Amino acid sequence: xxxxxxxxxxxxxxxxxxxxxxxxxxxxxxxxxxxxxxxxxxxxxxxxxxxxxxxxxxxxxxxxxxxxxxxxxxxxxxxxxxxxxxxxxxxxxxxxxxxxxxxxxxxxxxxxxxxxxxxxxxxxxxxxxxxxxxxxxxxxxxxxxxxxxxxxxxxxxxxxxxxxxxxxxxxxxxxxxxxxxxxxxxxxxxxxxxxxxxxxxxxxxxxxxxxxxxxxxxxxxxxxxxxxxxxxxxxxxxxxxxxxxxxxxxxxxxxxxxxxxxxxxxxxxxxxxxxxxxxxxxxxxxxxxxxxxxxxxxxxxxxxxxxxxxxxxxxxxxxxxxxxxxxxxxxxxxxxxxxxxxxxxxxxxxxxxxxxxxxxxxxxxxxxxxxxxxxxxxxxxxxxxxxxxxxxxxxxxxxxxxxxxxxxxxxxxxxxxxxxxxxxxxxxxxxxxxxxxxxxxxxxxxxxxxxxxxxxxx
Amino acid sequence: xxxxxxxxxxxxxxxxxxxxxxxxxxxxxxxxxxxxxxxxxxxxxxxxxxxxxxxxxxxxxxxxxxxxxxxxxxxxxxxxxxxxxxxxxxxxxxxxxxxxxxxxxxxxxxxxxxxxxxxxxxxxxxxxxxxxxxxxxxxxxxxxxxxxxxxxxxxxxxxxxxxxxxxxxxxxxxxxxxxxxxxxxxxxxxxxxxxxxxxxxxxxxxxxxxxxxxxxxxxxxxxxxxxxxxxxxxxxxxxxxxxxxxxxxxxxxxxxxxxxxxxxxxxxxxxxxxxxxxxxxxxxxxxxxxxxxxxxxxxxxxxxxxxxxxxxxxxxxxxxxxxxxxxxxxxxxxxxxxxxxxxxxxxxxxxxxxxxxxxxxxxxxxxxxxxxxxxxxxxxxxxxxxxxxxxxxxxxxxxxxxxxxxxxxxxxxxxxxxxxxxxxxxxxxxxxxxxxxxxxxxxxxxxxxxxxxxxxxxxxxxxxxxxxxxxxxx
Ligand code: SF4
Ligand code: SF4
Numbered sequence: 001x002x003x004x005x006x007x008x009x010x011x012x013x014x015x016x017x018x019x020x021x022x023x024x025x026x027x028x029x030x031x032x033x034x035x036x037x038x039x040x041x042x043x044x045x046x047x048x049x050x051x052x053x054x055x056x057x058x059x060x061x062x063x064x065x066x067x068x069x070x071x072x073x074x075x076x077x078x079x080x081x082x083x084x085x086x087x088x089x090x091x092x093x094x095x096x097x098x099x100x101x102x103x104x105x106x107x108x109x110x111x112x113x114x115x116x117x118x119x120x121x122x123x124x125x126x127x128x129x130x131x132x133x134x135x136x137x138x139x140x141x142x143x144x145x146x147x148x149x150x151x152x153x154x155x156x157x158x159x160x161x162x163x164x165x166x167x168x169x170x171x172x173x174x175x176x177x178x179x180x181x182x183x184x185x186x187x188x189x190x191x192x193x194x195x196x197x198x199x200x201x202x203x204x205x206x207x208x209x210x211x212x213x214x215x216x217x218x219x220x221x222x223x224x225x226x227x228x229x230x231x232x233x234x235x236x237x238x239x240x241x242x243x244x245x246x247x248x249x250x251x252x253x254x255x256x257x258x259x260x261x262x263x264x265x266x267x268x269x270x271x272x273x274x275x276x277x278x279x280x281x282x283x284x285x286x287x288x289x290x291x292x293x294x295x296x297x298x299x300x301x302x303x304x305x306x307x308x309x310x311x312x313x314x315x316x317x318x319x320x321x322x323x324x325x326x327x328x329x330x331x332x333x334x335x336x337x338x339x340x341x342x343x344x345x346x347x348x349x350x351x352x353x354x355x356x357x358x359x360x361x362x363x364x365x366x367x368x369x370x371x372x373x374x375x376x377x378x379x380x381x382x383x384x385x386x387x388x389x390x391x392x393x394x395x396x397x398x399x400x401x402x403x404x405x406x407x408x409x410x411x412x413x414x415x416x417x418x419x420x421x422x423x424x425x426x427x428x429x430x431x432x433x434x435x436x437x438x439x440x441x442x443x444x445x446x447x448x449x450x451x452x453x454x455x456x457x458x
Numbered sequence: 459x460x461x462x463x464x465x466x467x468x469x470x471x472x473x474x475x476x477x478x479x480x481x482x483x484x485x486x487x488x489x490x491x492x493x494x495x496x497x498x499x500x501x502x503x504x505x506x507x508x509x510x511x512x513x514x515x516x517x518x519x520x521x522x523x524x525x526x527x528x529x530x531x532x533x534x535x536x537x538x539x540x541x542x543x544x545x546x547x548x549x550x551x552x553x554x555x556x557x558x559x560x561x562x563x564x565x566x567x568x569x570x571x572x573x574x575x576x577x578x579x580x581x582x583x584x585x586x587x588x589x590x591x592x593x594x595x596x597x598x599x600x601x602x603x604x605x606x607x608x609x610x611x612x613x614x615x616x617x618x619x620x621x622x623x624x625x626x627x628x629x630x631x632x633x634x635x636x637x638x639x640x641x642x643x644x645x646x647x648x649x650x651x652x653x654x655x656x657x658x659x660x661x662x663x664x665x666x667x668x669x670x671x672x673x674x675x676x677x678x679x680x681x682x683x684x685x686x687x688x689x690x691x692x693x694x695x696x697x698x699x700x701x702x703x704x705x706x707x708x709x710x711x712x713x714x715x716x717x718x719x720x721x722x723x724x725x726x727x728x729x730x731x732x733x734x735x736x737x738x739x740x741x742x743x744x745x746x747x748x749x750x751x752x753x754x755x756x757x758x759x760x761x762x763x764x765x766x767x768x769x770x771x772x773x774x775x776x777x778x779x780x781x782x783x784x785x786x787x788x789x790x791x792x793x794x795x796x797x798x799x800x801x802x803x804x805x806x807x808x809x810x811x812x813x814x815x816x817x818x819x820x821x822x823x824x825x826x827x828x829x830x831x832x833x834x835x836x837x838x839x840x841x842x843x844x845x846x847x848x849x850x851x852x853x854x855x856x857x858x859x860x861x862x863x864x865x866x867x868x869x870x871x872x873x874x875x876x877x878x879x880x881x882x883x884x885x886x887x888x889x890x891x892x893x894x895x896x897x898x899x900x901x902x903x904x905x906x907x908x909x910x911x912x913x914x915x916x917x918x919x920x921x922x923x924x925x926x927x928x929x930x931x932x
Contacts, residue, residue, distance in 0.1 A: 009556070010555065010569055010572040010573040010575075010576055011524070011553055011554065011555060011556070011572075011573035011576050011577060012529060012532070012553070012554045012555075012556040013551060013552075013553055014536060014551055014552050015529050015532055015533040015536060015552060015554065015556075017529065017533065018529075018530055018533045018534070019528060019529055019530025019531075019533065020530075021530075022530060037499065040592070041506060041592050041623040041624040042496050042502055042504055042505075042506060042623070042627070043504075043505050043506020043507070043508060043509055043531075043592075043623040044506070044530070044531075044592075044623070046502070046503065046504060046505045046506070046509075046866070047505065047506075047509070047530070047531075047534035047535075048534070049866055050534070050864075050865050050866050051534055053865060053866050053868075053869055054865055056869075057868075057869050057872075058869050058873075059846060059866075059869045059870040059873060060866070060869075061501050061846050061847075062501065063498075063499045063500075063501055064496075064498070064499075064501070064502065065498045065499070066495065066496045066497065066498045066499075066500075066502065067624055068495050068624055068625075069624060069625055071624075072595075072596060072624055079498040080498070082497070082498040082499055083498035083499030084499065085499065086472050086497065086498065086499030086500055087499045087501075089472060090472065090501075090845075090847050091847075101592075102527075102528050102530075102562075102591075102592060102593045103592040103593060103596065103623070103624060106562055106592075106593045106596045106597065107596060135528075135559070136528045136529070136530040136531075137528035137529070137557050137558050137559055137561075137562055137593070138558075138559060140529075204873065206873065206875075206914050210850065210873055210874055212846070212847055212850070340529075370551075389536065392537075
């Protein structure tokens with residue numbers, strides 16, 4: 001299997017990822033009554049808000065310390081403090097996250113220290129202010145997401161009496177996925193704290209009155225009590241220990257960590273459901289067994305169509321792993337597996353899964369879409385699965401794209417895409433299969449004509 | 459001036475913001491604070507210098523657009539604009555030097571030079587724009603020197619765009635882009651008035667980015683009245699055409715926010731006069747065509763302009779009339795990028811019988827706010843660099859049925875039960891000229907009069923609904 005990576009390259013052609021603070025915003029949107037500020041220049045936060053708003057179709061309010069030339073030269077504490085004052089005044093949040101942009105990091109701002117100074121100055125001893133250093137050049141949005149989560153947990157978690165609940169820490173999934181995970185937890189009668197919970201905040205029902213911070217999200221108090229859980233389930237097999245909130249809870253408070261793949265596909269969902277049964281000592285309820293059976297039925301129904309697909313899967317490492325495993329279970333073997341992230345370990349994780357497929361798999365780390373495109377062409381890919389930017393592959397190579405992940409900005413409903421659990425996997429597979437079928441019906445007459453028809457006498 | 463805090467008191471209003479908001483009332487003069495830096499923590503909707511520069515230059519179709527900076531800045535601007543091309547599609551790629559920690563510490567000049575080499579070799583372009591971003595401004599890479607060396611090496615034009623984000627807002631970016639364009643169009647041997655203008659009536663059309671083919675529509679109108687478009691700044695333009703810019707006999711300018719500066723410079727350098735025109739709305743389109751014909755002073759051209767106006771107006775009138783009937787008396791709120799666009803929109807809403815109750819911009823200039831103030835009705839809220847909470851407050855208080863704005867404002871409007879019109883650079887349908895005026899009216903109608911509001915404006919569903927709806931009467 002060839003192992004290709006762009007360790008050092010001079011130019012990125014059509015990026016496959018976003019920057020660290022952008023990923024850091026998302027967890028804060030899943031905490032109850034929380035707000036977030038980007039310490040840096042105004043433009044960064046505006047771009048990120050725009051990007052997130054387009055995906056979720058929700059208002060995304062993010063403060064900025066609006067660093068200007070002066071702040072850049074003399075330090076931005078003044079700007080940051082003013083931003084904190086104003087955000088508190090208008091939004092009255094119960095927690096504020098502060099992320100940094102490239103600019104703040106380049107001029108050497110110590111955001112965690114500044115957060116402490118602010119609290120002291122204001123006499124706000126107990127206000128949760130979570131500073132996270134997220135230089136845009138330091139990593140992709142995936143790393144920003146996990147780091148912000150870890151810092152939040154580290155900032156809030158307190159030694160707590162065992163309370164019998166479990167912690168569930170989720171990657172950047174859709175609100176519909178989060179709802180499905182919660183439904184499974186509830187069916188299994190599990191007491192849990194799910195972090196971050198964007199299920200209501202970023203898929204908000206029309207309701208009156210409008211509140212500036214959407215209702216819902218993980219409660220701050222619940223995060224404080226995470227050390228008292230009997231276990232942490234974290235869907236983060238690609239997450240390195242230094243940015244892993246589950247790992248933090250384990251090493252600091254001794255909460256056992258179960259690092260699982262995203263519960264998508266038969267095996268991974270079995271793992272999740274099985275673990276829940278094991279931890280709670282309960283059994284798997286009938287309704288989940290039925291759903292599992294229906295998923296199997298769906299797989300059998302569509303396996304031959306799936307066998308005709310050669311896939312390219314790209315996006316956040318965690319989601320890429322989940323999608324590749326699910327596709328492999330159905331005989332749709334990925335030929336190109338790509339992520340914009342650096343050390344994702346995709347090959348180590350997926351290599352064993354894909355040995356069965358008997359084909360070469362091209363893994364791309366720190367990928368850009370120009371490379372993904374070239375690899376698709378070289379490997380005869382006929383189906384792409386990933387976020388909206390993959391439309392580039394459709395436009396340039398005619399490869400149909402099944403939209404999945406973040407961001408989806410050229411279609412509606414990214415926030416409602418359900419892909420986890422037995423039911424979600426069924427939905428996902430239908431989307432993939434139908435896309436293959438649509439492509440086939442569109443082309444097969446012309447293809448067959450071209451291949452086989454010869455005019456008489458020629 | 460009526461202090462807004464007494465006119466419309468509210469606890470949540472940030473003190474520093476008060477001078478940027480006013481209610482048109484008895485006061486004779488507009489005293490709105492604008493063109494100032496955003497206040498920290500105010501959740502400004504403004505974009506950065508780089509964004510402004512990219513808006514203006516991006517439509518140059520056969521250029522390599524290279525962002526010198528970290529990945530994010532390039533990622534958020536990859537092919538998000540609706541500018542169309544009749545030729546090269548190179549401009550739709552997002553190239554970036556993808557600066558990493560090491561580059562920040564040791565400088566990014568070498569990487570930039572290699573990036574340019576690589577791209578030029580691969581894509582055979584005659585023109586490269588290199589955009590600087592915030593960190594580049596801080597680490598002090600000498601863009602100018604790198605570009606100069608590269609230009610020399612490859613025998614093409616490599617132009618730096620000084621668009622570090624923290625040196626101002628979007629307007630500063632327009633200016634940085636115009637500076638790059640001025641360098642691009644400068645003839646060998648330096649700028650000078652062109653004596654031998656082309657014999658045909660030829661104009662440069664400034665400030666149209668050919669969103670959904672808008673520049674093509676206007677080009678056709680001008681052709682019909684006997685005017686040739688020399689080059690568009692910058693919709694569907696390319697290296698060769700832009701080079702010819704000094705040869706035009708007139709500059710006509712649509713988007714003043716981005717183009718007033720370059721128009722003035724071209725007048726100084728090449729003695730090309732300029733006219734402010736607008737092809738948004740029936741009234742402005744007609745007036746602009748006449749203005750252009752009037753400039754050239756040819757009766758035949760004027761006759762053809764009048765004919766065109768008559769023909770097109772008759773063609774759209776029945777449909778426009780239907781919308782007017784349905785929309786008369788509705789209330790609109792406006793929050794857009796530039797002041798000139800806001801002015802045009804007020805006029806367009808009037809054509810449809812709609813009253814504007816709130817109007818604001820991200821980067822409007824003082825003169826534009828003066829005009830906005832003059833043409834607004836009493837009671838209209840006028841504000842600069844607004845934030846979501848102010849938009850929410852004034853739309854609700856004023857009972858707006860409709861907001862026109864950009865991507866970030868849309869979900870807010872919808873959540874408040876307010877209809878919405880996209881007026882941004884991503885749009886996929888033209889809003890210019892007669893066809894654009896009808897599109898606009900149709901869009902307003904389809905959102906304001908949609909049946910969905912019948913359901914969505916009630917208390918709504920879900921867990922969080924409360925008994926008494928706080929929506930204004932509709
Ligand atoms: S990469 Fe850095 S500078 Fe660019 S948008 Fe992200 S944080 Fe801002
Ligand atoms: S770093 Fe500067 S140039 Fe880049 S998006 Fe942020 S404000 Fe704009």
